[in-house]
Amino acid sequence: MRLIGMSGLLLPALAFTQVLQPLAIPPLLDMDTFDLVVDDHVHQFFPGVNTTTYGVNGVVLGPTLVLHSGSMAHIRLHNELPVWTNMHWHGLHISGEADGAPPRQINPGETWAVDFPVMNAAATFWYHPHPHMMTMDHVNKGLAGFIIVRDDAEAALQLPRTYGVDDFPIVVQDRNFLPSGDFASGPYGDTVLVNGTPNAYVEMPAQIVRLRLLNGSNARIFRLGFDDGHAFHVIGSDGGLLNGPVEVDRMTVSNGERYEVLLDLSGMEGDSLLLMSFGSELTPTMPGAFNPTWEPSILNGVDFPVLRIRVTAPTTEPVTTIPNTLTHVELPDLADVSRTRWKSFSGFGTPGSGMFMINDLMFDLDVINDTVLLGATERWVVENATDMAHVFHIHGGSFYVLQRNGQPPPEWERGAKDVIMTDMADNVEFIMEFNDYVSDGWPYMYHCHNLVHEDGMMMLQYIVVDPNTHVAPVPDDETMTVFPSPFTSSFTFQTDFAVREVRLNDMLGRTVLRQPMDGRTRGVIDALTLPAGPYVLRLKGDDRTVQRVVVRE
Ligand code: C2O
Numbered sequence: 001m002r003l004i005g006m007s008g009l010l011l012p013a014l015a016f017t018q019v020l021q022p023l024a025i026p027p028l029l030d031m032d033t034f035d036l037v038v039d040d041h042v043h044q045f046f047p048g049v050n051t052t053t054y055g056v057n058g059v060v061l062g063p064t065l066v067l068h069s070g071s072m073a074h075i076r077l078h079n080e081l082p083v084w085t086n087m088h089w090h091g092l093h094i095s096g097e098a099d100g101a102p103p104r105q106i107n108p109g110e111t112w113a114v115d116f117p118v119m120n121a122a123a124t125f126w127y128h129p130h131p132h133m134m135t136m137d138h139v140n141k142g143l144a145g146f147i148i149v150r151d152d153a154e155a156a157l158q159l160p161r162t163y164g165v166d167d168f169p170i171v172v173q174d175r176n177f178l179p180s181g182d183f184a185s186g187p188y189g190d191t192v193l194v195n196g197t198p199n200a201y202v203e204m205p206a207q208i209v210r211l212r213l214l215n216g217s218n219a220r221i222f223r224l225g226f227d228d229g230h231a232f233h234v235i236g237s238d239g240g241l242l243n244g245p246v247e248v249d250r251m252t253v254s255n256g257e258r259y260e261v262l263l264d265l266s267g268m269e270g271d272s273l274l275l276m277s278f279g280s281e282l283t284p285t286m287p288g289a290f291n292p293t294w295e296p297s298i299l300n301g302v303d304f305p306v307l308r309i310r311v312t313a314p315t316t317e318p319v320t321t322i323p324n325t326l327t328h329v330e331l332p333d334l335a336d337v338s339r340t341r342w343k344s345f346s347g348f349g350t351p352g353s354g355m356f357m358i359n360d361l362m363f364d365l366d367v368i369n370d371t372v373l374l375g376a377t378e379r380w381v382v383e384n385a386t387d388m389a390h391v392f393h394i395h396g397g398s399f400y401v402l403q404r405n406g407q408p409p410p411e412w413e414r415g416a417k418d419v420i421m422t423d424m425a426d427n428v429e430f431i432m433e434f435n436d437y438v439s440d441g442w443p444y445m446y447h448c449h450n451l452v453h454e455d456g457m458m459m460l461q462y463i464v465v466d467p468n469t470h471v472a473p474v475p476d477d478e479t480m481t482v483f484p485s486p487f488t489s490s491f492t493f494q495t496d497f498a499v500r501e502v503r504l505n506d507m508l509g510r511t512v513l514r515q516p517m518d519g520r521t522r523g524v525i526d527a528l529t530l531p532a533g534p535y536v537l538r539l540k541g542d543d544r545t546v547q548r549v550v551v552r553e
């Protein structure tokens with residue numbers, strides 16, 4: 001094991017990290033109406049070092065919001081930042097209008113009031129801003145918080161749930177500090193923050209404790225485990241409890257993913273242990289591994305401590321056993337699947353730069369990529385056609401993994417999920433129901449949750465329409481064919497709708513070719529004079545536009 005982190009051998013700037021700091025536990029709010037104020041602050045993560053931060057009701061991160069399944073949530077979000085932002089309730093099954101994704105925009109000084117029924121089961125969710133192309137910047141500066149949904153079924157189980165006592169929110173993030181003290185924004189950081197605390201320690205009682213693990217980092221994937229090899233039990237995934245606890249000694253947690261785990265500290269009073277990230281065990285294609293072609297980071301490819309746990313006396317009514325069964329996970333019926341969609345991570349590049357696409361398409365706020373019928377059960381196949389891991393996240397609700405590379409998913413991926421990691425060449429299939437909300441004015445996003453990639457256009461959007469009232473034909477994002485690909489002097493497009501205009505944009509968005517069309521569905525475009533490189537080909541019809549990347553050799 002290569003262990004680094006808080007040793008004095010690192011950058012001199014990290015020397016002050018040697019002082020252990022008590023883990024911050026975000027305040028817990030359980031109320032009818034949440035008043036959240038987003039503002040900028042100056043915070044000292046290290047004594048004497050001023051860092052400009054963004055925070056929700058505080059200097060960094062935000063309070064933990066408790067929501068109750070089956071009741072209404074009311075949130076008033078007030079933006080005191082000098083820039084516009086928004087707020088996304090990651091993982092909640094809510095309307096596109098309430099979802100807080102692009103194109104929601106809350107200007108400086110404005111308040112966004114949002115109300116929604118809580119329809120998810122008990123689980124750990126989170127909130128973070130989602131302003132297009134600025135998500136990483138806003139999250140990096142400190143905007144994120146936990147949401148804990150509670151329900152009766154979970155409340156009936158003998159599980160630790162005393163917040164901050166035997167039930168701990170744990171958001172792991174890596175950050176880079178500039179010499180000025182401010183955060184640098186980028187894929188990797190060399191300082192680990194847990195709940196916004198560097199070099200954190202926490203006291204936990206000598207009994208069964210519950211950790212709600214969240215990877216809130218920009219790009220880094222964590223492989224969490226304990227320095228002493230301590231096993232632990234996974235009890236919940238992104239959107240709910242598992243059927244039963246799953247014993248593991250490592251958990252790979254990708255960006256935006258949550259796992260609830262139970263850790264048995266019985267009889268360990270006076271001991272301490274380290275929650276570690278075993279970066280040396282990541283595959284070389286996962287951000288956080290050592291990869292010589294990627295942006296360097298001293299934490300890449302090595303094992304480093306995340307959180308020191310000091311075990312104290314047990315509480316008066318400790319939880320001492322782990323329940324054998326937790327819930328009954330019910331998958332939507334395969335026989336109800338009305339449509340399969342293929343989504344392929346595509347593009348090339350490094351975590352810091354490159355081209356990041358889904359189905360060779362880049363995000364365009366004006367283009368709806370998928371139209372889903374209300375009430376539909378669909379199967380989505382996500383494949384990774386790139387040379388690095390990507391993290392698929394879909395808005396609108398939870399899905400259930402059917403298979404991973406042709407095999408049943410590992411047991412900890414058999415609960416409700418909204419984030420799924422795909423390594424290079426992986427193929428993952430999930431089933432999802434699109435119930436309750438027609439959402440055609442406010443689309444739902446799906447994207448890579450590596451924030452560099454998300455901001456770099458690896459995001460598409462879908463709407464949900466009512467099949468009884470929706471009159472326009474339901475477009476299909478897989479209707480455009482282009483050949484040859486790549487092309488040299490000319491290419492042919494083929495589609496199934498009347499094309500009115502063909503346009504080629506270069507990667508800076510400049511139009512380099514624009515040709516009106518007479519409504520034909522197939523055509524040959526002469527592109528002999530274009531310099532070699534990638535272009536975005538856009539076919540415009542009467543009621544839709546489709547686009548994809550083409551490459552001139
Ligand atoms: Cu956690 Cu689309 O986001």
Ligand code: CU
Pocket residue numbers: 356389390391448449450453454458
């Ligand atoms: Cu990605």
